[in-house]
Amino acid sequence: MDRLQGEWKISTRRACAELQIDRSLYVYKSKRGTQAELTQRIREICATRVRYGYRRVHILLQRDGWAVNPKRIYRLYNELGMQLRNKVPRRRVKAKVREDRRPATHTNDIWAMDFVHDQLATGRKIRILTVIDTFSRFSPATDPRFSYRGEDVVQTLERICGQMGYPRSIRVDQGSEFVSRDLDLWAYQKGVVLDFSRPGKPTDNSFIESFNGKFRAECLNTHWFMSLDDARAKMEAWRQDYNPASQHPSVYMTVSNKFSCACVCPTS
Template identity: 90%
Template sequence: MDTLQGDWKVSTRRACAVLRIDRSLYVYTSKRGTQAELTQWIKEICETRLRYGYRHVHVLLKRDGWAVNPKRVYRLYKELGMQLRNKVPKRRVKAKVREDRRPATHNNDTWAMDFVHDQLATGRKIRILTVIDTFSPFSPATDPRFSYRGEDVVQTLERICGQMGYPRSIRVDQGTEFVSRDLDLWAYQKGVVLDFSRPGKPTDNSFIESFNGKFRTECLNTHWFMSLDDARTKMEVWRKDYNPASQHPSVYVAVSNKVSCSSVCPAS
């Protein structure tokens, strides 16, 4: 149209008549907001109202003057990954409730933890809390006890966080120790997000599942544990042997360079 008007010096009405285009179609300007603006508005609503589905979001958009179809809101709502997960109890303040996971980008960004079951040579059952950093993957703890409660998990986490720092989030399953009030209160005080797996979906926490498989094959299935202290000692030996080989290349290179420099360059 612009080329025709520029080359032939004709009016818009004449150009539309030649091309058989309705003039109102050519001069029409959309009054609808851009997709980016609407998407950002939906995201802001969902971040402040965590339990709102797309229908409630649509109601708020209409109140704010958006003349938008609910099907369009639903499509953008799904594209943003804002679908609600299974409802979590009110008490779990630090639970993540939306599907917005992203890969870990640095150490202490995301941890994962779970329990492994075994027994002593006497037949007494033990439970081992295993923890890994999903970025490295470095294991800060394999802690065996006869029984675990929520406060025991907090005690173990405080010990290892005192050495490594606090993670941004921790991926856990729906076990009673992980949904306890003690762990939720600790996470709230320390600014840690508890990222719960969906029931019956072990792949939501695949990092710790993979680690536990190695742990069972290389440690639990190759040792007899005479006592709890004996189990703790043997598991700690395995963990220290596992960690250097499992560290992220950047971490391993930094440690190697530090060791090389200290061996070559005497202290001043």
């Protein structure tokens, strides 16, 4: 159109007539906004949930109050280059930029959990779900099973949360059990934030990595497990012994400061 008008010096109306297009179509200006806020929110979701497709992103946006059509999410998702590859090559996973994490300030503020693998004396493999409070270093559970699904993780969390209360946030990796819909729905209903670590970055969940190292050195490597019940009993005995000795100095400093402030009173 611009070339035609520039070379032949004709009006827009005549150029549209020659090209047989409606003039209103040529002069139309879109009234749609830039959708910068929606695009930024999609980026934030995909930065922490790197294995989420556009449909699951759409569900999270609806929970946040966005009244958007899934087709629009699909278009923006593709424009941002967030499409999932069926086969992700090892050692070349693209790092995702994350916001800096703040440290926990009280108990039940931030938990961390992961899986540890071991086997019985018969050679049958078991998986142990380990959970720790990153503030107090208290471990509410070391739960062994032959296999774990998302619903099994929810069952264990419901059991320990019934005793200790629900945390504000739980740090997890990108394991299939942690990105499952069962755990996602449970976290949404209970108001718990699932804080996903980046693939290939165990330092994003350093508290549970440190705990798992102690758990393996002091319990798994020092016992034979005759059966699953025997493993539960020995792991629970170790956990009960570990918890009183695991209290971090920051916990004692907090209690000590509160006690000293309560004891100091002005002289009359």
